[in-house]
Amino acid sequence: MSGYPESMQESLNLVKKTRPKRVELARKGLKIFNALTMEEREEVLSKYHPDYQPDSKKIIRLGPNKNEKLTARIVDILESHSRINPDDIDLSNPDFDVDILIIGGGGAGAEAAIWAMRQGAKRILLATKLRIGDANSMMSQGGMQAAVNPHDSPVIHYLDVIGGGHFENKPELVKILTSEAPMIAKFLSHLGVMWDREKDGHLQTKPGGGTSRRRLLSSRDYTGAEIMRTLRDEVKSHPDIITVLEYSPAIELLTDEEGRVAGALLMQSETGEYIIVRAKSTVITTGGFGRLHIKGFPTTNHYGATADGLVLAYRVGAKLRDMDTVQFHPTGAAYPEQVLGFLITEKVRGLGGQPVNKFGELFVFPLEPRDVEASTFIRECAEGRGVKTPTGRVGIWLDSPVIEEISGPGTIEKQLPAMLRQFHRFDIDIRKEPMLVYPTLHYQNGGIEINGRTETNIPNLFVAGEASGGVHGKNRLMGNSILDYNVFGRRAGIYAAENALKNNIGKKLSLEHVRKWEKELRDAGIETKKISPILFPDYRNFELIKKHRKELDPFVGFALTGWQE
Amino acid sequence: MREESEKGEKKPTKEKRIPVFIMGQKYEVPEGFTILNAIEYAGYQLKRGVGCREGFCGACATVYRLPGDYKLRGGLACQTVVQPGMYITQIPFTPAQKATYDIEKLKPDVTTFQKFYPEVFRCLGCNACSKVCPQELDVMGYIQAIMRGDIQMAANMSFDCIMCGLCTMRCPAEMAQYNIAILARRLYGRYLSPKSEFLEVRLKEIEEGKFEEQFKEIMSLSKEELRKRYVERDINFKIT
Numbered sequence: 001m002s003g004y005p006e007s008m009q010e011s012l013n014l015v016k017k018t019r020p021k022r023v024e025l026a027r028k029g030l031k032i033f034n035a036l037t038m039e040e041r042e043e044v045l046s047k048y049h050p051d052y053q054p055d056s057k058k059i060i061r062l063g064p065n066k067n068e069k070l071t072a073r074i075v076d077i078l079e080s081h082s083r084i085n086p087d088d089i090d091l092s093n094p095d096f097d098v099d100i101l102i103i104g105g106g107g108a109g110a111e112a113a114i115w116a117m118r119q120g121a122k123r124i125l126l127a128t129k130l131r132i133g134d135a136n137s138m139m140s141q142g143g144m145q146a147a148v149n150p151h152d153s154p155v156i157h158y159l160d161v162i163g164g165g166h167f168e169n170k171p172e173l174v175k176i177l178t179s180e181a182p183m184i185a186k187f188l189s190h191l192g193v194m195w196d197r198e199k200d201g202h203l204q205t206k207p208g209g210g211t212s213r214r215r216l217l218s219s220r221d222y223t224g225a226e227i228m229r230t231l232r233d234e235v236k237s238h239p240d241i242i243t244v245l246e247y248s249p250a251i252e253l254l255t256d257e258e259g260r261v262a263g264a265l266l267m268q269s270e271t272g273e274y275i276i277v278r279a280k281s282t283v284i285t286t287g288g289f290g291r292l293h294i295k296g297f298p299t300t301n302h303y304g305a306t307a308d309g310l311v312l313a314y315r316v317g318a319k320l321r322d323m324d325t326v327q328f329h330p331t332g333a334a335y336p337e338q339v340l341g342f343l344i345t346e347k348v349r350g351l352g353g354q355p356v357n358k359f360g361e362l363f364v365f366p367l368e369p370r371d372v373e374a375s376t377f378i379r380e381c382a383e384g385r386g387v388k389t390p391t392g393r394v395g396i397w398l399d400s401p402v403i404e405e406i407s408g409p410g411t412i413e414k415q416l417p418a419m420l421r422q423f424h425r426f427d428i429d430i431r432k433e434p435m436l437v438y439p440t441l442h443y444q445n446g447g448i449e450i451n452g453r454t455e456t457n458i459p460n461l462f463v464a465g466e467a468s469g470g471v472h473g474k475n476r477l478m479g480n481s482i483l484d485y486n487v488f489g490r491r492a493g494i495y496a497a498e499n500a501l502k503n504n505i506g507k508k509l510s511l512e513h514v515r516k517w518e519k520e521l522r523d524a525g526i527e528t529k530k531i532s533p534i535l536f537p538d539y540r541n542f543e544l545i546k547k548h549r550k551e552l553d554p555f556v557g558f559a560l561t562g563w564q565e
Numbered sequence: 566m567r568e569e570s571e572k573g574e575k576k577p578t579k580e581k582r583i584p585v586f587i588m589g590q591k592y593e594v595p596e597g598f599t600i601l602n603a604i605e606y607a608g609y610q611l612k613r614g615v616g617c618r619e620g621f622c623g624a625c626a627t628v629y630r631l632p633g634d635y636k637l638r639g640g641l642a643c644q645t646v647v648q649p650g651m652y653i654t655q656i657p658f659t660p661a662q663k664a665t666y667d668i669e670k671l672k673p674d675v676t677t678f679q680k681f682y683p684e685v686f687r688c689l690g691c692n693a694c695s696k697v698c699p700q701e702l703d704v705m706g707y708i709q710a711i712m713r714g715d716i717q718m719a720a721n722m723s724f725d726c727i728m729c730g731l732c733t734m735r736c737p738a739e740m741a742q743y744n745i746a747i748l749a750r751r752l753y754g755r756y757l758s759p760k761s762e763f764l765e766v767r768l769k770e771i772e773e774g775k776f777e778e779q780f781k782e783i784m785s786l787s788k789e790e791l792r793k794r795y796v797e798r799d800i801n802f803k804i805t
């Protein structure tokens with residue numbers, strides 16, 4: 001029985017018809033489709049990638065990146081008021097006085113906490129908006145890149161990363177990323193992460209988009225979950241040193257009299273209680289921006305991915321970089337409607353899964369870098385070779401049954417249990433039928449600029465993981481986000497702990513930078529009701545919220561429609 | 566994306582509404598929605614009990630009953646489609662024991678569980694845990710494997726656990742299966758799984774600076790030279 005409606009059956013039959021030939025190509029080890037040249041890549045990107053559309057960027061009018069062009073939605077969220085009036089808040093009695101404050105409880109935050117502890121820090125506070133582990137880190141499926149094979153090396157990995165990032169990455173950071181990857185693989189294994197291994201214990205490796213070697217380590221297709229839950233378990237095993245404060249997002253950073261970062265103002269999300277934290281080092285690990293639904297795209301991201309850290313850091317004067325590109329994952333679910341945008345791991349293609357159009361034809365090398373691959377999917381759909389769903393969406397097929405034809409029955413159950421389960425819930429058996437996919441908003445390529453010590457241009461402020469900028473240039477490769485948050489989360493913990501040993505903050509806490517920010521907004525002539533960070537997206541039924549009201553709270557309906565102004 | 570402007574295309578038909586009860590209160594929500602969509606559609610902006618929305622994080626554990634059915638069922642709000650007359654309550658938090666330990670100092674055998682989670686051995690074999698598991702894991706099976714000291718089996722059987730806590734809420738022996746399971750997996754990963762010999766070689770190479778010269782060379786290239794190097798690089802998925 002098919003899990004797809006009648007209207008999609010004609011195309012499904014074509015996919016079935018072309019499958020044997022495609023399987024034969026793959027079996028012979030031939031390239032099933034030629035990779036694009038650099039010129040062809042440029043062409044498809046400029047024509048079809050959402051970043052290249054004329055309305056995708058605008059100029060920011062204030063702050064450290066003033067007069068630069070950034071992604072439009074990011075400019076909106078940055079050119080906003082603070083949630084608080086500094087005059088209303090008494091900072092004289094902090095609730096916490098700690099060595100290190102970590103804002104964000106995902107992978108980078110957990111790594112930072114563990115390594116700050118290992119470095120000897122005794123008072124670590126990890127504050128997070130939802131629960132520890134509620135993060136994109138938990139959701140990444142495919143794997144982590146590390147050059148752990150004899151015919152691979154950190155230098156080969158380096159070249160792949162730089163090329164994938166359009167040669168705009170900070171070389172210093174890429175060298176660290178690729179050189180420390182094997183060490184991270186071992187560290188995680190020591191914590192108890194169950195990597196997929198060969199019989200002799202050698203780490204299993206798979207190809208990924210934009211890689212030139214087999215380099216992707218995995219834990220079935222729960223790689224992110226396996227690592228995140230292990231890191232979480234480790235953090236929770238040391239409550240005497242690491243205090244975890246859940247449901248407590250930061251709403252502003254705090255400084256001392258000299259403008260050095262000295263902690264943060266948190267707000268308990270349900271009770272509204274303000275929590276003042278004084279800290280010698282502050283680490284931002286708040287992740288990315290998927291829930292801002294840039295250009296109206298659905299997203300693979302966690303509910304909490306609203307770019308909070310970006311807003312906080314920018315207001316205190318931290319510089320951003322590469323905030324003009326957005327990563328769209330080529331394979332977001334386009335059917336059924338309930339799981340729209342949800343991530344279908346790149347591992348499907350790593351295992352031999354093939355993207356085909358509505359005629360069942362191959363149209364792209366399955367492992368191009370993500371921006372290129374996604375652009376070709378958009379092209380197929382824009383030129384009428386996509387498959388329509390009953391709700392009027394369009395996508396292309398990701399043919400998964402070929403995986404078992406190539407590698408034998410049972411491969412999908414063993415290698416893609418999460419995918420198998422997710423689609424089974426909607427009566428689609430991905431061993432027998434393909435998945436319908438369309439690019440989905442996936443990753444913040446840039447962020448707050450860091451150096452190799454994860455320092456920003458503001459004293460005492462460190463950043464790691466997706467919130468940071470420079471590692472991935474203009475486009476991240478698959479398997480480098482898990483690697484990024486482990487490598488730089490660890491470094492943030494170590495260097496933040498080192499920094500905390502210095503007598504580095506004044507006694508008095510301040511929100512002066514917020515006053516300055518408000519003045520800058522006025523001086524730039526920006527009149528707006530917008531307030532940020534938004535903390536939560538809003539998926540309520542908008543009609544219901546509007547009913548009988550003349551005036552709306554500025555956050556209402558944010559995620560779906562942008563601010564109500 | 567939704568193609569709105571295309572000529573002649575039929576607009577999606579207006580969705581059918583069905584009644585559901587969220588914490589006892591009745592709401593009409595579109596058919597085919599997940600429980601999570603339905604709660605939001607009803608007007609709630611969640612600050613708890615919501616997470617990845619893709620079935621990986623275990624934040625949205627939910628229990629429900631269907632009309633005319635005595636069974637209390639469990640599921641993830643983001644993965645379960647609403648049915649007419651469904652009574653829904655979220656369980657955003659599970660009070661549960663979590664042992665604290667130093668993984669470096671543990672023994673990968675049954676004594677560790679006797680020490681940290683002695684309640685494991687109170688298992689009644691009722692299988693309520695497996696029945697409620699939204700991942701359809703054999704929860705009781707892995708608990709029994711732990712009782713037998715088979716940590717490898719417990720680690721593999723529990724691997725897809727997302728730690729939502731529903732098993733714990735149902736267990737008459739009052740154990741926190743999901744915390745017990747992660748200890749089993751960590752013990753297996755740390756002590757019992759085979760180790761990679763080559764990884765040690767590679768780590769030594771890096772430590773000894775084997776790649777420093779190559780890095781120096783590649784990092785000295787101009788953007789144009791680097792681009793050329795990238796385009797001409799050998800892509801080979803056959804060798805390892």
